[in-house]
Amino acid sequence: MHNGIIIGAGPAGLTAAVTCAENGLDVIVLDEYMRAGGRLLGQLYEQPDGKWWNxxxxxxxxxxxxxxxxxxxxFGTAVSNIEYLDDxxxxxxxxxxLQTSNLLLATGAAESPVPVPGWTLPGVMSVGAAQVMTxxxxxxxxxRGVIIGINVLSxxxxMxxxxxxxxxxSLTLPRMSEVTDVEAHPKEVMDSLLHVSHMAPSPFVKLGSKFMKGDFMKKMGAAFYPKNGVKMWDIPIQLRKAVIEIYGENQVEGVTLATINSKGDVVPGTEENIAADFVCIAGGxxxxxxLAAIAGCPFYLVEELGGxxxxHSEEMExxxxxxxxxxxxxxxxxxxVAAAQGHVAGLSIARNNGIRSLDYKIMDAIQHVKTTRDHAYIQFHPQIQKGRSKIQDQWNTYQRNVQEV
Amino acid sequence: MQKNNMIICRCEEVTYADLKKTKEKYNCTARELKLRTRAGMGYCGGRTCRSAVDKIASSLEKQKEKDIIPLKYQPPVRPVSFADLGGEHK
Structure with missing residues (x-):
C-alpha cells in the first residue's frame, strides 16, 4: 500500500513525486521507459538568457x-489497465x-502519425524518435534526413x-490527403508559424536569431512564400513543396518532392528526388x-490543447x-509548465491524504502554473490560454450539473 | 508507390484504399470502419494508426462530437503476454 502512485516519470510525475515525498507521503512512480525524464530527456536548446536547457x-x-x-x-513497467474497486x-x-487511494496520471503526450506513401520503409521514424536517438x-x-511536417517541435x-x-x-510538408489535416496546408502552417512569432519568444525567433527575426519572417509575410523555400540554421524550409513519396528498395533512399500551390495541390511535372537515409515524420x-479513458473520465476535445x-480542475483533480x-x-x-502542474497535483494528493494547511500552498502553486505558462519559451499552440479556459468552463459546467443531480 | 497502396494500419496491413472504399460503401463511423477493416485491431492496439483511421472516418461526419472520443480505449492498453494474463508465471 502506498499513499500515492504516479504513472509517468516525466517532469510532471517527478515533480509530483518530490512534492508528495516532501509532505511525508510514501509514493511510487511507474514508467514504461527504462529511465526517468520522459520527453524531457530529448530536450536541448538555448534559452533567451543564453543558458542551455539540458x-x-x-x-x-x-x-x-x-x-x-x-x-x-x-522502470520498464507499463500499466495495461486501471480500475476503481472498493474505494x-x-x-x-x-x-x-498495485493499489492506492490516490493515483496520478502523468502519462504525457504521444506523436500523431502522418501517413505518407513509403512510410513503412525502415529508416522512417517519428521526429521524437530521432530526437531520443540523437x-x-x-x-x-x-x-542525411528529411523532416516531413513543419511545427515548433520539428x-x-x-536544429x-x-x-x-x-x-x-529539408523540412517540408506531407502531401494533402484525408489523413493529413492542417499539417499539409501551407497557409495554415505559415499562419501557425507566424502566430508563434507574435507570441512570446519562440525557438524560431531565438534560435534562428537575427535571420529568423528579420529576413525569414518578412519573406514569409510579404511574398507568401518563395518556391524554393528559405533557410533556417542552413536547413531549407519548404512550405511550397510536399513529399509525395518516400522511396527505397529495402530502406529509405530518398523522398520525392513536388511543388504545391497555396491550396496544397501538387503541380504536375514538378517532382524531384532528394537523397536521404532517414525520414522523420512530425505530426505534432x-x-x-x-488510462483516463479506461478509468471513465469525461473528456472534451480542445484543439488548442492538442486533442x-x-x-480536470486547476487543483489537477x-x-x-x-x-x-x-x-x-x-x-x-x-x-x-508540466512540472508546475505536477507540483499542484502533488500538493492536492498530500491534502487528500490528510496533510493540513496546504490550501494557500495550492493557491500559490496554481498561480505558479499560470506564471510559468505566460513566460513559456516554447508555445506549442498560440491559443493555449484559450484552451485552458475552455477546459475550465467544461469542468465548472460538469460540477454544476453534478450538484443539480 | 501509389497513394492508395499506402499502408495505414501496419499490424493488420490495411491500406488507405481499403479504408476509403469501406468508408464510402458503408458511410461508417470510426468504430464501424475499424471493425469492418480491422484497422487498429492488431498487436499495437491502434497506437500508430488510430488518429489516421479516425480522420478518414470523420471527414464524412458533419461535426465531431466534442465530449466523446471517437474510438474507444479498452484494456489492456499495452501488449501483455498470455503468461502474464493467465497468471502462469514461470
Whole structure:
C-alpha cells in the first residue's frame, strides 16, 4: 500500500513525486521507459538568457531529488489497465498489481502519425524518435534526413540534429490527403508559424536569431512564400513543396518532392528526388490519455490543447475520486509548465491524504502554473490560454450539473 | 508507390484504399470502419494508426462530437503476454 502512485516519470510525475515525498507521503512512480525524464530527456536548446536547457541533466536532478526523499521507482513497467474497486485504485502492470487511494496520471503526450506513401520503409521514424536517438542514446539516426511536417517541435529537433552533426536536407510538408489535416496546408502552417512569432519568444525567433527575426519572417509575410523555400540554421524550409513519396528498395533512399500551390495541390511535372537515409515524420503531439479513458473520465476535445483532454480542475483533480492528472495529458505545453502542474497535483494528493494547511500552498502553486505558462519559451499552440479556459468552463459546467443531480 | 497502396494500419496491413472504399460503401463511423477493416485491431492496439483511421472516418461526419472520443480505449492498453494474463508465471 502506498499513499500515492504516479504513472509517468516525466517532469510532471517527478515533480509530483518530490512534492508528495516532501509532505511525508510514501509514493511510487511507474514508467514504461527504462529511465526517468520522459520527453524531457530529448530536450536541448538555448534559452533567451543564453543558458542551455539540458533535458537529461534536468531529469537526473529531479530523479535524484525524488530518490533522496525516499520515492520508489519502477522502470520498464507499463500499466495495461486501471480500475476503481472498493474505494481503491487498482493498477495492473505486467508483473504486479498495485493499489492506492490516490493515483496520478502523468502519462504525457504521444506523436500523431502522418501517413505518407513509403512510410513503412525502415529508416522512417517519428521526429521524437530521432530526437531520443540523437540526444539520449547518442546514436545518429542517419547521415542525411528529411523532416516531413513543419511545427515548433520539428523545427527545434531539426536544429538539435544539426548540432549533432546530422544533415537535415529539408523540412517540408506531407502531401494533402484525408489523413493529413492542417499539417499539409501551407497557409495554415505559415499562419501557425507566424502566430508563434507574435507570441512570446519562440525557438524560431531565438534560435534562428537575427535571420529568423528579420529576413525569414518578412519573406514569409510579404511574398507568401518563395518556391524554393528559405533557410533556417542552413536547413531549407519548404512550405511550397510536399513529399509525395518516400522511396527505397529495402530502406529509405530518398523522398520525392513536388511543388504545391497555396491550396496544397501538387503541380504536375514538378517532382524531384532528394537523397536521404532517414525520414522523420512530425505530426505534432496529442495528450496520451488512454488510462483516463479506461478509468471513465469525461473528456472534451480542445484543439488548442492538442486533442481530447480529461476534464480536470486547476487543483489537477479529475471528476473521479482520488484520480489526478498533470502534465501533457492535460494539454500540450512545455516541460516547465508540466512540472508546475505536477507540483499542484502533488500538493492536492498530500491534502487528500490528510496533510493540513496546504490550501494557500495550492493557491500559490496554481498561480505558479499560470506564471510559468505566460513566460513559456516554447508555445506549442498560440491559443493555449484559450484552451485552458475552455477546459475550465467544461469542468465548472460538469460540477454544476453534478450538484443539480 | 501509389497513394492508395499506402499502408495505414501496419499490424493488420490495411491500406488507405481499403479504408476509403469501406468508408464510402458503408458511410461508417470510426468504430464501424475499424471493425469492418480491422484497422487498429492488431498487436499495437491502434497506437500508430488510430488518429489516421479516425480522420478518414470523420471527414464524412458533419461535426465531431466534442465530449466523446471517437474510438474507444479498452484494456489492456499495452501488449501483455498470455503468461502474464493467465497468471502462469514461470
Amino acid at each position: 533535458g537529461i541533466k534536468e531529469s537526473e536532478r529531479l530523479f535524484q531529488q525524488a530518490v533522496d526523499l525516499g520515492v520508489q521507482f519502477r 481503491m485504485w487498482v493498477i495492473y502492470t505486467e508483473k504486479e498489481v 540526444n539520449v542514446h547518442r546514436v545518429k539516426p542517419g547521415e 523545427a527545434a529537433i531539426a 538539435e540534429l544539426q548540432l549533432a552533426g546530422v544533415e537535415v536536407a 503531439l496529442y495528450p496520451l490519455a488512454e 481530447y483532454v480529461p476534464l 479529475t471528476t473521479l475520486d482520488g484520480l489526478y492528472v498533470a502534465g501533457n495529458i492535460t494539454g500540450i505545453e512545455g516541460a516547465k
